[in-house]
Amino acid sequence: MAVPKEAVWDRDPHTAAKHDLLKRYLEAWAPILLSRKDVITYAEGFAGAGIYKQGEPGSPVIAYDVFAGALHRYPKRMRVILMEEDPRRVRELEHQMALARSRHTDHIAKRLTVDIQEGDFHPALLEKLRSVGALGQPLFVLLDSFGGPDIPYSLLHELGHQRGTEVMVTFGPTFLTRFAKKDEGYRQRGDEAFGNQEWQTVFQQPSSHKFTFLREQYRGTLRQAGFTHTLYFEMVDEGGRLLYLLFGTQHELGLEKMKDAMWKVDPSYGVRYRDPRDAKQQMLELELEPNTAPLRRILRDFVSEAPDGRTVLELQRYALLETVYRPTQVIKVVRQLRDSGVVTTGPGAITNKTRVTMATAAPEPSPSAEQEALW
Ligand SMILES: C[S@@+](CC[C@H](N)C(=O)[O-])C[C@H]1O[C@@H](n2cnc3c(N)ncnc32)[C@H](O)[C@@H]1O
Structure with missing residues (x-):
């Protein structure tokens, strides 16, 4: 998928799979943390418009609904912090979050605060998390860009050294393998994202290994940042473009719950989703038994x-x-x-x-x- 120019765009099937994964994970994460802590935080650096063209909810709305459900069972508080750069998307997001709020009772909405900020996610997101005291407390950060790489290692390092933080990052290896060898600007972006230059040995890898090499390098980057356990989920769009979702946590329970979510989204392999080129092909590829x-x-x-x-x-x-x-x-x-x-x-x-x-x-x-x- 090309990076959309409109404020609200069509949702791809792999985005639906990503939302399914996120929803399933948050449905496990929120009750576990709310049963132990008085206040927990969910943040997004790339929040989007909160809605897709056919009316499907975006990730902030999906998260809000999950949290509202969890707060029915736990008399606790949650913060949702959302950053978005595009002013048109921010306006739409504000509208969508107000609609989400109106679907739940006042009693819930009072304990589920939403803070939407317009502008570049970095360093504003970190500053915000620090100022509200969310660092060092249970915190899930979704950094769902169009694949970049655009997340500076310094941010991952700040987050990874806080005990209660988990991250999910969207990472697209294509630009690095395609352009970075000749383009100094792309190489610099790669260095900033990986936190070192080791990833550049990708240029010496055989073509068939380049993507997996970068994926494993990036998992190493997350570990280096402090996330002792990492998982990846691979998404391929209609045009064959690859995106990885990388998850980082320090908690074995988080690892287990994310694996549960991944195996629900991909019952055969637990690690991937491909946009169907046509429905017939999808039927042929359907394997419902886990491949053990x-x-x-x-x-x-x-x-x-x-x-x-x-x-x-x-x-x-x-x-x-x-x-x-x-x-x-x-x-x-x-x-x-x-x-x-x-x-x-x-x-x-x-x-x-x-x-x-x-x-x-x-x-x-x-x-x-x-x-x-x-x-
Ligand atoms: C993949 S979309 C997010 C989709 C959303 N997470 C969802 O699943 O519904 C990426 C969003 O990041 C925004 N964005 C791009 N660069 C940004 C930046 N530097 N800071 C904040 N937002 C940015 C884009 O405008 C876009 O809305």
Whole structure:
């Protein structure tokens, strides 16, 4: 999708997938934090107009509705801070947020404050977050530009060194791989976004690896900024243009909840969404079963490294921290490994406490190359 010039533009299917992911994650995030803290904050640096051409809600409205729902259950407070550069979009956003507010009772709206600011997100967003005392408290920051890269590393570093902060950043690798080699301006933007020049070794990578190389570099940037756990979600538009959503958190529970959301949006692989070129193609590509062949191999290797085997709980934690998979997918995979004679477990149902050991002369599973490359 070309960068839209109109104040309100058509929503692409991958934007709908992104909204689905965001909504599902915030539906988990808000109640968890509201049950523990009196006030939590949600911020966007690139808020948009709050609405799309056919009337679909934008991310700020989606977030507002989720939070209003959560505040029905918790007598707490939330702040929503929104930045947008385009004055036309700011006017529309103000209107849409007022409509969202009117859909909920006064009682809720009083505890859910919305602050909309016009202008460049940086450094204004950081200053705002600091001035209201949101830093160091539970905070989710969505930095959803058209892909840039436009987020300075210095901002990620400020956010990543606060304990309660999580980020979701939209990152488009295309301009860097296409233009940065010859264009000093693009190289500088890359250096600012990555926080160093290591990413420039992308120019020596084979074409087929350039995007994944930059994606992994950017995950490294988020880790360097202080987000110990990172996830990516890949979106491809109709024209084949690639955008990554990168998520960073310091909390294992956040990691788990984001994975849950990602596997709901992509039930087969948990990491991607492609705009359908046509409906027939989409039907052909539809796989509703999660593709857990790589997890079988990964868990088998992990079990084989421990002479006394591993408990299911250990395998679940390993899946959470070291793979794209969810802890909840582990028991089914252990059962498959046991049924095919690769591992043994004690008799009876497999639970978190079950110890899993290698069977003698275990057969080799063989996942496809594509599945292997996912994590
Ligand atoms: C991808 S859209 C955001 C969409 C929105 N998050 C949603 O999902 O509904 C990016 C927005 O960022 C705004 N923008 C671009 N550069 C900006 C900047 N430097 N500071 C603040 N907003 C900016 C654009 O005007 C545009 O509305």
